[in-house]
Amino acid sequence: MSLEELRNQIDSLDNQMLEILNKRMEVVKHVGELKKSTQTVIYRPEREKQIVDRLDSMNKGLLNRAAIEAIYLEIFAVSRNLELPERIAYLGPEGSFTHQAAESRFGAMSDYLALPNIRSVFESIDTGRARFGVVPIENNLEGIVKETIDLLNETDLKIVAEVAISVHFTFATKAEKLSEIKKIYSKDIAFGQCEKFLNDYFAGKEDDFFVQVDSTSKAARLASQDPNSAAICSHIAAKLFDVPILFDNIQDSAQNRTRFFIIGKDFINQKSDNDKTTIIARLPEDGKPGTLMKFLQEFESRGINLLKIESRPVKEGDHFNFWFLMEFDGYFLDESVQEIMAKHASEIKWLGSYVKAI
Ligand SMILES: C=C(O[C@@H]1C=C(C(=O)O)C=C[C@H]1O)C(=O)O
Structure with missing residues (x-):
């Protein structure tokens, strides 16, 4: 079959998919109206899991579970936005690993609010500025994020869901040579996860060479403003702030994963x-x-x-x-x-x- 014929087939399938997706959205809209009249919550993670499980178990095609999940998480996010747009706060700025975790659950369509620290994510939900918040809870190499569990103890917010993502760090800098670098910005936990790399390249540096900031994407922004500095940050953050990546995958372990909580108010x-x-x-x-x-x-x-x-x-x-x-x-x-x-x-x-x- 020629490329044109194959593309015609794709076009026809896309037309059918669009029609079916719109039909699904009609039903979702009714669900939204029902929820509004009974004052029940929009986001139902357990129902979403049930749908993905069911589709995965009956699946006979080329898609694997990860692919089905990726497609459906986007569909769920669009559906929820149709029922009632809900804002998601996360530990920012844009490009942080928490942003990545938030997008993996709430999709590209949601209304996001990047906040400068974990406490302000909790506060934004408490005051109703956002419906859900995404915060890190632990890393499999570094352990618990104390601030998050202390805030769970202090406040009355509830855990809605957990999300785990693999963490890969890059070393980004505008400097031409390593010797031009006078400081490295990153988050405390990220410094801890890249110890081997830092020992290999920056052993014996004074303590003020390593500058702790609130998030790895803030580190990328600071490194973008000063060519004599570097950041240990995510791939997306380096790209977002246009800082060239000098070394990739600098974390101590290839199995570096961070777990996040999605938190909300009055949620069961x-x-x-x-x-x-x-x-x-x-x-x-x-x-x-x-x-x-x-x-x-x-x-x-x-x-x-x-x-x-x-x-x-x-x-x-x-x-x-x-x-x-x-x-x-x-x-x-x-x-x-x-x-x-x-x-x-x-x-x-x-x-x-x-x-x-x-
Ligand atoms: C439509 C619903 O609302 C949301 C959207 C879902 C969907 O698109 O299938 C599933 C669960 C909820 O998060 C529902 O509760 O069934």
């Missing part, structure tokens, strides 16, 4: 077939041995699989007391989870149950 997911729950536990500070162990046994005895436990200082008084961020398999209304939540009601703050993505 419906149960899916694969949920995770996050809580904060403030156990009594009576100094009795075994308090934490007894609490953990509540999970073990009910066969609940614990996924994570992180301790954070209470920050009150001069003593060394802690609270814990805990994650486990299951949905908050599961009988076994409810038993623990009821028994320890005054000690537990529920942060959300959501589709497990990792």
Whole structure:
């Protein structure tokens, strides 16, 4: 078949797809009206997962799961915008890894708000400037993002979903030679993830050679303004700010992944077939041995699989007391989870149950 004939086939298929997509949007519009009349939430991550799972399981064509998911996440984002446009705040500026994580879930069509720090993302949701926020929670090499879990402890916002993306760092600079570089901008966590590279090329530099800024894309912007500096940043940020990439993939591990939370106000997911729950536990500070162990046994005895436990200082008084961020398999209304939540009601703050993505 000639190229022209093949392209004619594509055109005809596109016409059919457009017609079907518009039909889908008609139905979505009705869903939106129904939700408005019953005052229920627009974004239903568990339903979106169900659709992708179903399509993947019945799929017989050339598309793999990742391709189906990529196409459908865009369709879902367009659908939600048709139901009710909702603004998404993220840790910016544009081109940050958090931006990339936000786009992977909310698509290219959404209305985004880039904010300068994690606290302002939380505040924007609390005050209604944005409906959802995207913030980093942990990296598999660097560990937890303390600011995010402290803010989850302080505020009443809930976890709507989790997203994980692979992180690749580049070294970008306008300098012609490495010897011209007088400082390197990046975020603390990114410096930590590129230690081997920094040791190879910049061992013995003074501490002020490494300048910590709020985000890796801010680092790219600063490096674009000063040819005697460099940035450790994402590929997109280097491109966005027109800073040439001198070295690519400079991270210590090729398996470098960051996990993000999508957070929202007054949000409760419906149960899916694969949920995770996050809580904060403030156990009594009576100094009795075994308090934490007894609490953990509540999970073990009910066969609940614990996924994570992180301790954070209470920050009150001069003593060394802690609270814990805990994650486990299951949905908050599961009988076994409810038993623990009821028994320890005054000690537990529920942060959300959501589709497990990792
Ligand atoms: C249409 C709905 O609203 C949203 C859009 C969806 C879709 O396009 O299929 C699915 C879930 C929701 O996030 C729905 O809840 O069914």
